[in-house]
Amino acid sequence: MKRITEQESAYQNLEHMPVADLLKSINNEDKTVPLAVEKALPAVEKLVKAVVEKMKAGGRLFYIGAGTSGRLGIVDASECPPTYGVPFDRVVGIIAGGDGAIRKAVEFAEDDETQAWKDLQEYAINDNDFLIGIAASGTTPYVIGGLKTANRHGILTGCIVCNQGSPVAAEAKFPVEVIVGPEFVTGSTRMKAGTAQKLVLNMISTTAMIQLGHVKGNKMVDMQLTNHKLVKRAVDMVREATGLDEQEAQQLLDRYGSVRKAISEYEHKD
Incomplete structure (x- = not known):
């Protein structure tokens, strides 16, 4: 060969x-x-x-x-x-x-x-x-x-x-x-x-x-939040998807632990 x-x-x-x-x-x-x-x-x-x-x-x-x-x-x-x-x-x-x-x-x-x-x-x-x-x-x-x-x-x-x-x-x-x-x-x-x-x-x-569904739009909604940069990126994703301010987005993210869950829970509340 x-x-x-x-x-x-x-x-x-x-x-x-x-x-x-x-x-x-x-x-x-x-x-x-x-x-x-x-x-x-x-x-x-x-x-x-x-x-x-x-x-x-x-x-x-x-x-x-x-x-x-x-x-x-x-x-x-x-x-x-x-x-x-x-x-x-x-x-x-x-x-x-x-x-x-x-x-x-x-x-x-x-x-x-x-x-x-x-x-x-x-x-x-x-x-x-x-x-x-x-x-x-x-x-x-x-x-x-x-x-x-x-x-x-x-x-x-x-x-x-x-x-x-x-x-x-x-x-x-x-x-x-x-x-x-x-x-x-x-x-x-x-x-x-x-x-x-x-x-x-x-x-x-x-x-x-x-x-396999691990991206929504063009965002890594299932990424692991393992450092401050990624947490900031996640907060921005939640803000963009929900219209919440930074503090509210952070609280939602803290509550559910992932971008996907935070956005999903917000969209299905009430």
Whole structure:
């Protein structure tokens, strides 16, 4: 398989480039990423619709990956509870090598084709759930093995990769291929490939949460009120929806503990 993600950078002698030129060149490469994602939107749509169908029936969403790809899945999963008020086990991110690999690379963890399924078994994954493998190269054994075994157990699978015709995409029932081309630093897929994966993950989780009813209008009405900034945002949402002044909105929020409940109780009073 010819891996575009490993092809030579279009830029040479980087160590001799002025800082301004380095920054401009990286930025120029980054500008191409949203266009690559745009080309993959039909595939992303199919994936999201399948994810939403499973989640509406009570299923969970799992991400598996190694290195940057695994970390991106964990970031996306970990932001769903505070943003949308869903339980912490509704969207789950798993990285090859375990949680310690989030901060420090675990040697050869991604090369074990059997480990992902073992990791998923800790969550009792089943055919009500949906599994997405994330791998820029599309060749990560950890991800391939996880998808392959999930398929055998009747679990729907998808993927986000940055090479065409990869083994990971071949295993996924709903593959998403975002072809961003060679990296600025040859093979450094934490750059354009990582950005592309992050954009697609944003689309998947955000669209799923909207479809599941966790957004009203354009507001995060189920967000957790975990700091002063979010409490202020929540008060403003209640004010906007009810016409109450700030003090009244704060009292309503304090009484019911969430934007959704505060607005709902106000709308149905009397």
